[in-house]
Every structure is written in structure tokens, then in C-alpha cells.
Amino acid sequence: MTLRRFGRRNPTIVIGALLLLLVTAAAIAAPLIAGDPLLITPVDRLLPPSEKYWLGTDHLGRDVYARAVFGARISLLVGVAVAAVSVVVGLGIGLAAGYWRQVDAVVMRFMDGMMAIPAILLAIALVSLNRASVFIVVVAISLPEIPRVVRLVRSVVLTVREMPYIEAAVSGGSRGRKIVIRHILPSTVAPLIVQATYIAASAILIEAGLSFLGAGVPPEIPTWGNMIASSRLFVARAPWTIFAPGTLLALVVLAVNLVGDGLRDLLDVRLARRM
Amino acid sequence: MIGTIVRRLLSMLPVMGVVAVCVFLLLHLAPGDPAAIIAGENVSPENIARIRAQLGLDQPVWRQFLVWVGSLLTGDLGQSMFWGDSVTSLIGQRAEPTISLAFTTVMVAVFLAIGLGVLAAACAGTLVDRLVMGFAVMGFSVPVFVVGYLLIFVFAINLKWLPVQGYTPISEGVAPWLRNLVLPSIALGMAYVALIARITRTTMLDVLAEDYMRTAKAKGVAMRPMLFRHALKNAAVPIATVVGNGVALLIGGVVITETVFNIPGVGRLVVDAIARRDYPIIQGVIMVFSGVYVLVNLLVDLSYTFLDPRIRD
Numbered sequence: 001m002t003l004r005r006f007g008r009r010n011p012t013i014v015i016g017a018l019l020l021l022l023v024t025a026a027a028i029a030a031p032l033i034a035g036d037p038l039l040i041t042p043v044d045r046l047l048p049p050s051e052k053y054w055l056g057t058d059h060l061g062r063d064v065y066a067r068a069v070f071g072a073r074i075s076l077l078v079g080v081a082v083a084a085v086s087v088v089v090g091l092g093i094g095l096a097a098g099y100w101r102q103v104d105a106v107v108m109r110f111m112d113g114m115m116a117i118p119a120i121l122l123a124i125a126l127v128s129l130n131r132a133s134v135f136i137v138v139v140a141i142s143l144p145e146i147p148r149v150v151r152l153v154r155s156v157v158l159t160v161r162e163m164p165y166i167e168a169a170v171s172g173g174s175r176g177r178k179i180v181i182r183h184i185l186p187s188t189v190a191p192l193i194v195q196a197t198y199i200a201a202s203a204i205l206i207e208a209g210l211s212f213l214g215a216g217v218p219p220e221i222p223t224w225g226n227m228i229a230s231s232r233l234f235v236a237r238a239p240w241t242i243f244a245p246g247t248l249l250a251l252v253v254l255a256v257n258l259v260g261d262g263l264r265d266l267l268d269v270r271l272a273r274r275m
Numbered sequence: 276m277i278g279t280i281v282r283r284l285l286s287m288l289p290v291m292g293v294v295a296v297c298v299f300l301l302l303h304l305a306p307g308d309p310a311a312i313i314a315g316e317n318v319s320p321e322n323i324a325r326i327r328a329q330l331g332l333d334q335p336v337w338r339q340f341l342v343w344v345g346s347l348l349t350g351d352l353g354q355s356m357f358w359g360d361s362v363t364s365l366i367g368q369r370a371e372p373t374i375s376l377a378f379t380t381v382m383v384a385v386f387l388a389i390g391l392g393v394l395a396a397a398c399a400g401t402l403v404d405r406l407v408m409g410f411a412v413m414g415f416s417v418p419v420f421v422v423g424y425l426l427i428f429v430f431a432i433n434l435k436w437l438p439v440q441g442y443t444p445i446s447e448g449v450a451p452w453l454r455n456l457v458l459p460s461i462a463l464g465m466a467y468v469a470l471i472a473r474i475t476r477t478t479m480l481d482v483l484a485e486d487y488m489r490t491a492k493a494k495g496v497a498m499r500p501m502l503f504r505h506a507l508k509n510a511a512v513p514i515a516t517v518v519g520n521g522v523a524l525l526i527g528g529v530v531i532t533e534t535v536f537n538i539p540g541v542g543r544l545v546v547d548a549i550a551r552r553d554y555p556i557i558q559g560v561i562m563v564f565s566g567v568y569v570l571v572n573l574l575v576d577l578s579y580t581f582l583d584p585r586i587r588d
Contacts, residue, residue: 242424
């Protein structure tokens, strides 16, 4: 299938992916394409977008464009890291719970309890009890996502383990671990890819929420969430300070969601769920 | 029926037990010393020791856990470090705005979402369908606080139709109460509407493909009764499940919405506690919100037999 035909058949994936590529490139090249995001210029406070400041300035005279470009780094980093951590950990637990019945009951009760804890509150608690850092934010957002991955993986394992080819592998003398890794694991890949994109989207939203509430990464790192939080009082006077990072945030999450929806249709996965 | 309800209520206990264990383990085994962090910079070791004793952190972990679970069972969520009051009474004082916000949001969102979902399913493949689904993807993607500020900017600051921020208790009249809740409810409900509209469309499409729907159509049932009386009834159970699960979204959203609109509810209580490192409040609010989530999902479970008489326990 040529690239053009792929694009015509899956417009959502291509549009979403292009947008993400663009934002990723900007985030990586941030020091080259934007000025100092921390530079305070009191004379230039609350200036509307202009040739000098493309997206205006905030109440401290900081360049909103520079801050927005650097802010993309945290959003993307957290999205990718949370998706990776929760998928890897959830996959391990899910495979074990689905295949070995002894582990299953205990693990799943524990997961039910974890799912009942509101993600953002758990993250607030963990972040506020530790020194603020990107690492602790990633851990705090990953923890509530793990049970969702576990449930997904487990349901795939429960279906697959009844298949004749597993029975064949068992009677062929394969042992538990080999069966799980060689014969069951591959079936979980497609739904996990879709789930991982949804997790990345929700992680970016939760990180922004945490930064907005003052429970995110250290405040000296510019993020879209803390940019909006610090400009709260200026929504009437300087709406660009809120809507510039806000639009970027919405666009990136939208792009990730579009890729997720497109992949879901492409890979024909019905199991993966948002939330 | 009453027997079932009692049995299901009792089945909540183990889940809440696990929640208690999770909250306890996560917060107590997390690296970092809560006492040192609560105390802040430049404090003497004696002060840290005092805070540790006040929190009971000088006790062995198993003992701390038993003490905590013991007081949980009596409805005691501990004492706020900042206010000195009991967490239970602080939550009680802040409950009205949060319950009001949740109530108006759920009422509007569920009806709106089901309407949109049915509409999209009935017009599957058309522009209307694509618009509704496009709106749904947007609803998942735009964060609560961005929607919130957009609404404030347009409807409160520029058009001056509604108040910018704040909350009026319902005892001061239903109209002012509602006026303050319109914008927050829309902001909070966006993602919830998107979620429910989407599942409504999917399940409705499945139901509409069934043989009995073709029969209904063939015998001349009009469009609207066919959609709502025949199809929606059969799609009710999966929709109810998502309405229940989606409460998790609302709980996270409430914390942010109350901050954006300056509503003095339980969400604000927790956000104010972040800066003050008021750890018992954060822990207590997590327990209460988790309990609400479990209870709502229990009610949803119980509603299955009512929504679909084929389901009997």
C-alpha cells in the first residue's frame, strides 16, 4: 500500500500524526526556534501578540510563544513516559493474572480498588507528599492507569488461553512462561497499541491539570498547565496568555486521540477503551 | 430485592477495604518523609519529630494502618493539619456546592448525551453523525479548565450573561443558584457528554441491526417510538455502565472546575490543602470520592435488573 493510499484510507491517523510530528520537532528544537522562556521583561508586561512577541507576553513580561514551545516538552515527555510505564507494568501483571489462576483473584481485587481511586486525586496526593519532579509526576499519573491495562490484557489472555493452539502448545510440552510469552503475548499487542495512545492522551490532560492546580512538575519549568494557572487573573486583560497554551494543549490531545481512533479502526480492536 | 441490595452494599466493603489499603500503602511507602515536607524548609529536627508524632508516623507501619482503618470505620477521617477541625466536618461544610455542581452536570449531561448519541445512530454515516462524533472527540481532548476559561471569557466577560465566578447557596433562591452553576456544569460535563454520546451511538447501532428492529420497522412503528421505546431500551445496560464509570471523569473534573470558577466545594478544599501540605485532608477526600464512585457503580449494577428484566441475579 502506498503512503498516499494509506493517507486517503486513514485520514485521522495521518492528520493526527503530522500534527504530533510538528509539535515534537518544535519541542526538540525549542532552544533554536524560541527565545528564553524564563526571561522576565517587566516593561513588556501583558503585551498582545506582535511581531516581537508572536503570542504576546504574560504578567511578568515573559514571552508566551517561547514558554509554549518549551511547555510542549513536558506534555510530550509525560504522555510518552506514562504510556510506556503503565503498558509495561500492566502487561506483566495482566499476563500473570490471566494465565495463573492463583494470582488472579488477589490481583484483580487489588486492581478494582485502585480503579476506584480518582486518578487526579491520587496524583495530587503523591506529588504533594514528595518533592516536585517530573519523575514523581510520571509515577503518580501511571499508577491509576495500570489497572486499566491489566484488565485489558487479562481479558485478551482469558480468550486466547482457550484456543486450540494453546492446548496444542501445552500438549507439545511447552511450559507456562514460554506459552505466555511466545503464544499469548502477541495477541495483546494490537489492543495495547490503541490503549497506549488513549493513555498518552489522558496523561497529557492529567499532567496539565496537575500543573494547573499547582501539584505538577517544579513551577520553574514552563508547562501549558502552569502557564494557564499563572495567568488566571488576567483572562479579561490578556486572553492570549490563557488561550495560546490552551489551544496547543487541546490540539495535541486531539491529535493523539485521532491517532488512537484511527489505529483502533485500522487494527480492528474493540477491547481498548478510553478512560 | 431488599436482600439483594443489602448483599450488594456489603460487597462494597471489600472494595473499600482495598481502596483503604491502596491509599495507605501508596502514601506511606512513597519515598520522602511526609513530616519533613509538611514542616517545610529550615525547621528543627524537634519540630519534624513533633509533626511525625502528631501524624502517628513514629508508630510501626502495621499499627498506623490498624489505627487508621479503625477510625475510618467510625467515620473519622482524622484532623486537618491547618484548620485543626476534623476532616469529616470540613468535607461536610463544603459538600453542598460540590453536590449541586455534580447534580446539575449529571442531569443535563446524561439527557443531552443520550439524545446526541441516538441522533448520531439514527443518522449514521451522514453529516449529522460526523458532527456529533467530531464534537465527541473534541470533548475528550479539550481540558476542563480551557473550556472553563473560554466560557468565562465569552459568556461572563464579553456578553455579561452570567456571573464570572462564585457560588450562591440554594437557600438564597433557585435562580441565582442555577445562574452560578450553568458555566461550571458545561465545562465539567463536556468530556462526560462525549463519553456517553459515543457509547450510546455504538450500542444503538448494534441494536438497530437486530432482527426485531427490522420487524418493528416492517410493521410500521414510527421513527421516534422505534428509536426511543424499542431500541434505546435494549441499549440501556451498556449506557448505564458508562454513565457509572464516567463518574471517575467527573470527580477529577470537579477538582479543576471548582478551582476555575472559584466554587467553595470539596474540590477547592483539596486544592487548598496541596499548597498547605494538609495531608489528612487529601487522604480523607480521596476516601470519600472513592466511596462515592463505588456507590454510584453499585447503584448502576442494581439498575441492570430494572433496565433489563432478562437480567436476574
